[in-house]
Amino acid sequence: MSAPLMSVRALTVNFSGLRALDRVSFSVNPGKITGIIGPNGAGKTTLFNVIAGHYRPSGGQIIFGERNITGWKSDRVCRLGISRTYQHVRPFLGLSVYNNVKVGFLYGHQAVNWKQKELSQEIASMLEFVGLEGLGEKRAEELIPLNRKRLEVARALATHPRLLLLDELIAGLTPTETLSMMETIRQINAKGITVLMIEHVMKAVMGLSDKVVVLHHGEVIAEGSPAQVAGDQAVIDAYLGAQH
Amino acid sequence: MSTRNQNDTHQFGEIITRRKFITLASAAAAGMAVIPLGGSAMAAKTEIVIGATLSQSGRFQGIIRPFGKLLQVWADGINAKGGIYLHKINKTLPIRLVIYDDQSSPPTALKFYERLAAVDKVDFFMGPFTSFITNAALQAAVKHKRPMFMVEANDSAMFEKPNRWRATGLSPAKTEYTRVVQLLAKKGGVKTFALLSRDSLHENQAMEGFGEMVKKAGMEVVYQKIAPKDTRDFSSIILAMKQSKPDVVFIEWIPPPGNIGFLKQARGLGLNPKDVVVGHAPVPVIKALGRSMENVLSALYFFEGDSPHHREFFAMCKKAGFEPWQYSEAGIRYVTFKRIEEALVTAGSLEPEEVRRAMWQSNFSLYNGDIRIKTDKKGYGTLHPWPSQIKNGKPVSLWPLSKGVEIFEHKNGQW
Amino acid sequence: MEFTTLVQVIINGVLLGGVYALAAFGLSLIFGVSGVLNLAHGEFLMVGGMAVFLLFDALQNVWYVNPFILVAVVAPLFFLVGLVFEKALIQPLTQRKEHVRLASAVLVTLGAALVIEDVADFASRGSQYEKSVDFFIPSLVIGEIYLETNKLVMFGLVLILIVALFIFLRFTYVGLAVQAVTQNRRGALLVGVNTTRINAIAFGIGTALAAVAGGFEVINSMVAPNIGLPLTLKYLCIVVMGGLGSFLGVALGGVIIGLGESFLGFFYPAWSQTVAYLLLVTVLLIRPKGLFGK
Numbered sequence: 047m048s049a050p051l052m053s054v055r056a057l058t059v060n061f062s063g064l065r066a067l068d069r070v071s072f073s074v075n076p077g078k079i080t081g082i083i084g085p086n087g088a089g090k091t092t093l094f095n096v097i098a099g100h101y102r103p104s105g106g107q108i109i110f111g112e113r114n115i116t117g118w119k120s121d122r123v124c125r126l127g128i129s130r131t132y133q134h135v136r137p138f139l140g141l142s143v144y145n146n147v148k149v150g151f152l153y154g155h156q157a158v159n160w161k162q163k164e165l166s167q168e169i170a171s172m173l174e175f176v177g178l179e180g181l182g183e184k185r186a187e188e189l190i191p192l193n194r195k196r197l198e199v200a201r202a203l204a205t206h207p208r209l210l211l212l213d214e215l216i217a218g219l220t221p222t223e224t225l226s227m228m229e230t231i232r233q234i235n236a237k238g239i240t241v242l243m244i245e246h247v248m249k250a251v252m253g254l255s256d257k258v259v260v261l262h263h264g265e266v267i268a269e270g271s272p273a274q275v276a277g278d279q280a281v282i283d284a285y286l287g288a289q290h
Numbered sequence: 291m292s293t294r295n296q297n298d299t300h301q302f303g304e305i306i307t308r309r310k311f312i313t314l315a316s317a318a319a320a321g322m323a324v325i326p327l328g329g330s331a332m333a334a335k336t337e338i339v340i341g342a343t344l345s346q347s348g349r350f351q352g353i354i355r356p357f358g359k360l361l362q363v364w365a366d367g368i369n370a371k372g373g374i375y376l377h378k379i380n381k382t383l384p385i386r387l388v389i390y391d392d393q394s395s396p397p398t399a400l401k402f403y404e405r406l407a408a409v410d411k412v413d414f415f416m417g418p419f420t421s422f423i424t425n426a427a428l429q430a431a432v433k434h435k436r437p438m439f440m441v442e443a444n445d446s447a448m449f450e451k452p453n454r455w456r457a458t459g460l461s462p463a464k465t466e467y468t469r470v471v472q473l474l475a476k477k478g479g480v481k482t483f484a485l486l487s488r489d490s491l492h493e494n495q496a497m498e499g500f501g502e503m504v505k506k507a508g509m510e511v512v513y514q515k516i517a518p519k520d521t522r523d524f525s526s527i528i529l530a531m532k533q534s535k536p537d538v539v540f541i542e543w544i545p546p547p548g549n550i551g552f553l554k555q556a557r558g559l560g561l562n563p564k565d566v567v568v569g570h571a572p573v574p575v576i577k578a579l580g581r582s583m584e585n586v587l588s589a590l591y592f593f594e595g596d597s598p599h600h601r602e603f604f605a606m607c608k609k610a611g612f613e614p615w616q617y618s619e620a621g622i623r624y625v626t627f628k629r630i631e632e633a634l635v636t637a638g639s640l641e642p643e644e645v646r647r648a649m650w651q652s653n654f655s656l657y658n659g660d661i662r663i664k665t666d667k668k669g670y671g672t673l674h675p676w677p678s679q680i681k682n683g684k685p686v687s688l689w690p691l692s693k694g695v696e697i698f699e700h701k702n703g704q705w
Numbered sequence: 706m707e708f709t710t711l712v713q714v715i716i717n718g719v720l721l722g723g724v725y726a727l728a729a730f731g732l733s734l735i736f737g738v739s740g741v742l743n744l745a746h747g748e749f750l751m752v753g754g755m756a757v758f759l760l761f762d763a764l765q766n767v768w769y770v771n772p773f774i775l776v777a778v779v780a781p782l783f784f785l786v787g788l789v790f791e792k793a794l795i796q797p798l799t800q801r802k803e804h805v806r807l808a809s810a811v812l813v814t815l816g817a818a819l820v821i822e823d824v825a826d827f828a829s830r831g832s833q834y835e836k837s838v839d840f841f842i843p844s845l846v847i848g849e850i851y852l853e854t855n856k857l858v859m860f861g862l863v864l865i866l867i868v869a870l871f872i873f874l875r876f877t878y879v880g881l882a883v884q885a886v887t888q889n890r891r892g893a894l895l896v897g898v899n900t901t902r903i904n905a906i907a908f909g910i911g912t913a914l915a916a917v918a919g920g921f922e923v924i925n926s927m928v929a930p931n932i933g934l935p936l937t938l939k940y941l942c943i944v945v946m947g948g949l950g951s952f953l954g955v956a957l958g959g960v961i962i963g964l965g966e967s968f969l970g971f972f973y974p975a976w977s978q979t980v981a982y983l984l985l986v987t988v989l990l991i992r993p994k995g996l997f998g999k
Contacts, residue, residue: 098895120894129895136892138885149885152878153897205896347826349931352834489975517970518978520935522926525717526970526977529710550837551926558844558853559713578837578927705841 051076051240052097052128052209057106059092059264066092068264069106074209079231079241081255081272083248085284088261090244091133094211098130099123110209127155129207131198133214133244137186144182146197147172147204154205169204176200176230192223196230203234210234212243216250228254252276260284335640337386338374340365340630341406342416343427348394349545350419352574356617359610361387361416364627367606374631378638392418396426403430412436413640416626417456419619420544421445421463421492424456431455437646439633440669441626442619445492449668457649459625459663459671463492464499470567470589470677471500473688474538475507477695480564484513484536486527486552488543496542496569512536517548524552528559542569550578557582562703573616576683583683585701589675590614591621593689597658599628615685618675625663625673628656660690706971709849714967720856722963723863728918728936729943729955730870731911737887737950738907741795741810746915747937748821753783753916754928755825758836772838773858776920780913787912790817791905799904818933825930837927859921866914867956883907887950942981946988948998957996961988 050073059067067089074080082090096103099120107116115123138146147169151160160168173179176196181189186197195215202210212231216224228250235241245251251258252272260268260275262284268275275281342361345354365385368374373384388410392399399418406412407430415431417424417440424443431438432455440448440458444466448456461468474480483504487497494516501511512534517527531539539561543549549568553575556566568575571588579586592603592614603624607614614620629652634640637648650669655662664672678685679698688694706714732746757775764770794817798809842854874880885893886903894900922928943962947954962981970977988996 100891120891121897121899124895124897132891132895136889136895138888138892140888141881141884145881145884149881149893149898150896153882153893153899155897157897201892201896347830349834349929351826351830355830486974515974517974518976520978521970521974522922522932523717523721523966523970525721526714526967527974529713529717530971530974533707533710545834550835554837554841554925555853557841558851558855560844560846560851574833574835574837574927577833578839580839580841582841 048076050074052108052110052242054093054097055107055109057093057096057108058104059089059096059101060104066264067096067103070261070264070266071106072259072266072269074240074242075257076240077235077238078256079235079243079254081251081258082242082244082261083246083251083258083275084261084267087263089264090261091213092264093261094130094213094244097123098128098211121153124153124205124207125155125157127206127208128211129154129202129205129209130211131195131202131213131215133217135194135198137189137194137197137201139185139187141186142182143173143178143184143186143189143197144169146186147200150201150204155208156206172200172204175233176203177226192219195219195227199230199234203239207239209240209242212241212245214244214246216245216247224250335379335381335383338383338634338640339386339388339410339412340414340416341388341403341410341412343390343392343399343402343406343418345394345419345423346391348392350394353545353572353617353619354419356610356612357620357623358389360606360620360623361389363606363609364623368631374634376634376638376640378644379640383640388412392423392427394419394423396423399423400426400429403427404433406430407434407436414642414645415439416630417441417443417458421448422490424448428453428456436642437649439626439630439649442622444670445495447491449670453669454650455646457652457665457669457671459622459629459652459673461672461674462499462670463495464502466496466674467500467567467569467589468503468674469689469691470587470675471503471507472691473677473694473698474565474567474587475509476691477698477700479700480509480537482510482512482534482536483538483540484531484534484563485511485515485540485542486513486524486531487516487541488521488548489516489518490544493542493544493569497540500540500542519548521548522551524548524555525559528552528556528561531556532559532561537564538567539563539565540567540569544570549575553579553582553586557705562705564700564702566701571680571685572618576680580683582705583680584704585699586680587688587698587701588678588680588685590618590678590685590687591673591675592618592624592687593657593660593676593678594687595657595660597656597660599624599656599658615678618685621675622673625656625671628654629663629671710971713850714971715964716850716852718964718967719960720853720860720963721967722960723860724856724918724921724959725939725943725963726956726959727863727866727921728915729940729947729959730867730952731914731918732937732940733944733947733950733952733955734870734883734907734914735911736944738883739791739795739799739904740806740890741798741814741904742807742941743908743911744811744814744937745790745818745821745933746911746940747933747935748818748825749783749786749912749915750919750922750936751825751928751930751933752786752821753779753919754923755836755919756782756916757920758838758923758928761838761840772840772920772924773862776917779920780917783916784909784913786916787909788905790912791908795904795908796901799901818937822930822933829930835927835929836923838923840924853925855921855925859925862917866917867952870910870952879903879906939981942985946985946995948992948995951995951997954995954997958988 053073055071056069057067099118102117176199178196258272258275260281267280268278365387369384373382375382390402414436415438417438418427419442421443425448438456440456443458444460445463485497487493513531567587576583632654633648637644650665652665677688688698735743756779760775761772845852882898886900943958947958965980965984966977969980
């Protein structure tokens with residue numbers, strides 16, 4: 047078992063008295079897909095926000111590779127190799143699809159001095175990869191929701207991340223779209239990119255993940271293979287309880 | 291008989307006592323009539339303390355700059371002769387000035403006038419620059435019952451309600467440009483006038499008065515408007531003026547900034563009247579317009595001459611480090627100094643009520659009788675400026691009228 | 706109104722609007738990129754104008770320099786001033802939460818504006834309060850229409866600067882980053898854009914534009930320590946009217962207000978300075994997000 051790509055240790059986040067994350071610890075193995083599940087309000091998005099550098103945790107550490115990146119700002123985190131998509135997508139609405147992806151290439155983890163022609167080719171193949179070929183000239187604000195999600199992924203991938211955080215990519219998609227997106231995620235992973243995904247759609251999480259971490263009330267209540275987690279009593283109780 | 295004897299003795303005692311009492315009382319009364327009440331306080335006075343604020347910072351600083359020095363030059367001049375003789379207390383007392391910076395702001399001015407009265411215990415006030423600041427400062431004069439010799443203040447807002455504690459040397463704002471209109475009327479060759487003023491009470495009244503005097507002299511006002519104080523671009527106003535085809539264009543704007551924009555843009559847009567009258571044309575305006583200022587008409591609070599008062603005034607300015615035309619309001623300050631000197635001599639003491647009354651009784655002439663400074667029933671004075679014309683970057687007096695009309699050259703649209 | 710006069714009023718309005726747009730662009734850029742409403746913007750205009758005047762005045766006797774050249778010299782200096790201002794006063798604010806940031810920015814920049822005005826006032830003692838350069842090139846006269854050369858040159862420079870800005874935003878990598886940050890700050894951070902550096906660049910450009918506008922004022926009219934805040938207010942009007950973050954909106958807003966002031970100045974000058982606010986309210990009633998707001 048190789049060393050984890052990222053590990054989170056005793057991560058705690060307080061929002062004026064409310065404990066959103068309470069000493070959360072888990073690790074993400076390189077080249078694998080790790081899923082994060084839990085009832086609403088469990089703290090999943092907060093976890094992503096802290097890892098991606100939107101705010102500092104109140105306590106604990108985040109170790110990526112050999113670096114302690116606790117408290118690093120988002121752009122620095124990205125340049126180190128962690129990218130993230132948002133549940134409520136955040137494209138550059140006024141820019142074209144092409145330019146949205148271009149920004150990722152220019153400023154991300156492997157921002158190099160692109161030659162104009164090379165860059166164009168890279169952007170074109172990226173668009174094709176996520177299923178947005180032919181839409182390069184459209185403004186982001188003209189895209190339908192599914193394509194906006196694809197754009198979000200393309201832009202994140204353009205930054206050449208080592209670790210990709212996917213925030214509820216599959217929520218709200220039709221069954222066909224879900225299968226398509228799941229395939230895309232597999233292909234991303236196949237390129238060697240480690241994936242950490244928050245998901246509510248159980249079929250997707252269980253079908254894709256090598257490992258699952260379960261959060262409830264800001265705490266990790268289970269960690270293991272999909273099958274192990276599915277049978278865990280604490281997890282079952284948490285979900286049943288949440289249904290009230 | 292015996293009772294009468296006893297009564298006599300009693301009455302005699304009483305009579306003696308009463309007589310004594312009456313004598314003593316009469317002597318005391320006679321004494322008090324000779325020595326004024328609070329005589330010991332007055333006897334302790336060693337100087338005449340005059341309080342004032344000057345706009346040493348803020349937007350009027352450019353107009354007021356050397357006046358701190360000027361005031362001091364005046365006081366030093368008086369003190370070099372020992373001071374002013376106050377006949378009621380039989381003393382010659384020197385002048386001491388207490389001056390604060392009102393920052394061109396009415397509330398700040400009021401604060402300092404209060405302080406001058408309560409803390410510095412001045413005998414009376416010299417007013418601040420400009421009507422609207424004076425209006426605020428007057429409250430201190432009324433509250434502390436100290437007379438204020440208003441200086442550069444003459445718009446009607448302060449004179450609507452009677453106020454015994456203030457009087458100005460200036461004639462009402464409406465009459466400000468009397469002599470300028472006189473000159474233009476006498477010179478002739480101009481019939482139509484376009485007028486513009488900054489939207490402020492003093493400027494509006496000066497412009498209104500100008501217009502009324504123009505009409506009274508048989509000439510015509512073809513354009514008369516007020517512009518907001520923040521106006522920086524006068525292009526449309528200038529176009530409207532052009533349309534009305536004026537012989538003379540007049541602008542009244544304190545502080546000068548509006549003048550600079552207006553003149554530059556008038557020049558650029560081809561507004562070429564026979565004459566341009568700029569109410570206030572101090573150094574920054576002359577510098578900014580350069581040669582284009584040639585033959586622009588303006589007004590100064592003094593005129594060139596050789597009378598003893600002229601010489602005294604010019605010497606004071608020189609000692610304070612400036613030439614009178616650079617800060618023409620010095621002329622108003624000079625008149626104020628004379629008013630104060632006269633009032634103190636008339637009052638003969640520093641009793642606020644005496645000084646106050648004397649302030650209202652001012653009546654003296656200056657500049658070889660060219661002007662008589664008097665105070666009217668409302669508290670207005672009689673000083674308004676004399677016409678001048680810019681020649682080679684400097685204003686030249688156009689006075690007396692006959693001489694002025696000869697020196698005066700029409701601008702004839704030459705920028 | 707005669708026809709030539711009408712044409713002249715319109716031309717004046719457009720020329721005026723162009724210069725308004727220049728300073729408003731700077732304000733809009735700063736707000737769009739960093740989310741900071743820079744109430745000290747007008748002060749930078751004033752100080753820029755003062756700088757041009759001081760140079761002109763100092764050199765005048767030795768070497769009569771065209772003040773427009775001095776403007777070109779002063780502008781890059783003010784790019785640096787903007788960088789420093791941003792680093793010193795604004796960066797600390799960006800640590801705060803978004804909803805607090807706007808309020809803090811307003812207070813901090815307002816405070817800075819008052820301090821700058823005070824310093825300028827103090828520095829003016831011993832010299833004149835209002836500053837203006839004596840520079841005049843005769844107007845271009847076409848029939849009865851007078852085109853003030855100064856204003857034509859200014860308008861031309863404004864167009865050049867706007868085109869330069871456009872090229873910068875559309876065709877450079879940094880320009881692309883600026884656009885990205887303007888449209889979605891979080892998104893830009895996520896893809897590795899150093900928004901701190903982009904903020905600084907926006908402040909630098911915005912302040913340089915303000916200084917250029919200040920140079921124009923000192924040529925066409927005058928600058929004095931107290932002109933800053935009223936001008937900032939007017940530019941805010943233009944920025945809000947045009948729609949926050951839209952440059953086309955600012956250009957259009959500037960011209961609309963320029964024309965409005967021009968027409969009102971002709972008929973009812975007493976209202977010419979309030980027209981900006983009246984137009985703002987009117988536009989916002991019809992389009993609440995401004996002309997091209999997002």
